[in-house]
Amino acid sequence: MIRPHPLxxxxxxxxxxxxxxxxxxxxxxxxxxxxxxxxxxxxxEAGAIRSRxxxxxxxxxxxxxxxxxxVKLATKGRVSLDDFERAVAAIPEVQTVQHVLGVYDYRLRVxxxxxxxFERVLRRRIMTLPGVGQVDANVLLSxxxxxxxx
Amino acid sequence: MIRPHPLxxxxxxxxxxxxxxxxxxxxxxxxxxxxxxxxxxxxxEAGAIRSRxxxxxxxxxxxxxxxxxxVKLATKGRVSLDDFERAVAAIPEVQTVQHVLGVYDYRLRVxxxxxxxFERVLRRRIMTLPGVGQVDANVLLSxxxxxxxx
DNA sequence: CTTGAAAAGAACTGCCT
DNA sequence: AGGCAGTTCTTTTCAAG
Numbered sequence: 001m002i003r004p005h006p007l008x009x010x011x012x013x014x015x016x017x018x019x020x021x022x023x024x025x026x027x028x029x030x031x032x033x034x035x036x037x038x039x040x041x042x043x044x045e046a047g048a049i050r051s052r053x054x055x056x057x058x059x060x061x062x063x064x065x066x067x068x069x070x071v072k073l074a075t076k077g078r079v080s081l082d083d084f085e086r087a088v089a090a091i092p093e094v095q096t097v098q099h100v101l102g103v104y105d106y107r108l109r110v111x112x113x114x115x116x117x118f119e120r121v122l123r124r125r126i127m128t129l130p131g132v133g134q135v136d137a138n139v140l141l142s143x144x145x146x147x148x149x150x
Numbered sequence: 151m152i153r154p155h156p157l158x159x160x161x162x163x164x165x166x167x168x169x170x171x172x173x174x175x176x177x178x179x180x181x182x183x184x185x186x187x188x189x190x191x192x193x194x195e196a197g198a199i200r201s202r203x204x205x206x207x208x209x210x211x212x213x214x215x216x217x218x219x220x221v222k223l224a225t226k227g228r229v230s231l232d233d234f235e236r237a238v239a240a241i242p243e244v245q246t247v248q249h250v251l252g253v254y255d256y257r258l259r260v261x262x263x264x265x266x267x268f269e270r271v272l273r274r275r276i277m278t279l280p281g282v283g284q285v286d287a288n289v290l291l292s293x294x295x296x297x298x299x300x
Numbered sequence: 301c302t303t304g305a306a307a308a309g310a311a312c313t314g315c316c317t
Numbered sequence: 318a319g320g321c322a323g324t325t326c327t328t329t330t331c332a333a334g
Contacts, residue, residue, distance in 0.1 A: 102288035
């Protein structure tokens with residue numbers, strides 16, 4: 001397990017907010033940019049940083065509807081989990097697949113152009129998935145991502 | 151609304167997987183790096199790209215437990231929504247706050263070091279939030295993020 | 301583990317097609 | 318809008334404290 005140095009925590013927090021920040025800005029006078037650079041590299045090698053990605057604005061791109069689906073499977077053998085996951089992977093509108101333990105078996109983040117587009121996805125793609133039992137839905141109104149603990 | 155050029159779709163898809171990719175790699179022989187560069191800048195100005203962030207490996211950092219909470223409020227006036235959101239914002243373990251319409255009123259992504267740490271957060275932090283009614287939980291087993299439609 | 305400098309690479313700009 | 322070339326900034330590497 002990685003126990004990040006206090007300086008590393010500052011770096012990780014900064015990169016979480018904006019990954020384009022140069023090492024020089026992250027240093028902010030406290031340290032040399034090369035030192036920060038080395039710390040970032042160490043963190044990446046140690047696996048603390050999983051990936052660097054762009055977050056798209058789906059609404060600006062014409063996908064104004066985001067819905068979270070909670071799925072309960074009707075049949076839960078190992079094969080049915082594999083089948084379900086394989087079939088879900090073929091649906092382009094599904095942005096995230098989470099295998100969970102609790103009220104649901106799977107949670108899906110689904111994006112669509114509008115509600116009627118979402119209905120199409122739900123009827124043709126989701127409800128026809130192998131092994132699907134009950135499906136609950138929540139429509140996203142607003143979302144705030146926060147740094148979380150480090 | 152932004153209607154991205156086919157080339158832009160390729161670029162956005164690439165940047166979603168790995169935002170460190172240089173324009174040269176994204177071009178991949180098809181185009182000049184400067185052309186890609188300009189397209190990326192246009193996309194950023196148009197608001198297609200919301201932000202660039204690092205995704206941390208919480209497990210590697212000692213936060214092995216991720217739980218999704220579905221929260222139903224007991225009282226749902228405008229004031230209680232504001233109160234709830236303000237109070238939630240003060241909990242460092244809460245990584246995401248989603249205001250939703252459907253089965254729940256709010257969905258929270260909560261990270262903790264282990265299950266007993268999570269119990270502490272749940273009892274001391276979540277259940278004491280103003281206006282909280284019923285709380286459902288799902289423990290994350292595995293997660294797959296996919297590109298989604300563009 | 302930090303510094304400072306030098307080398308390599310990527311991003312941005314103007315001009316041309 | 319794509320290509321080319323020059324400038325600037327960032328990352329990377331390395332010797333040294």
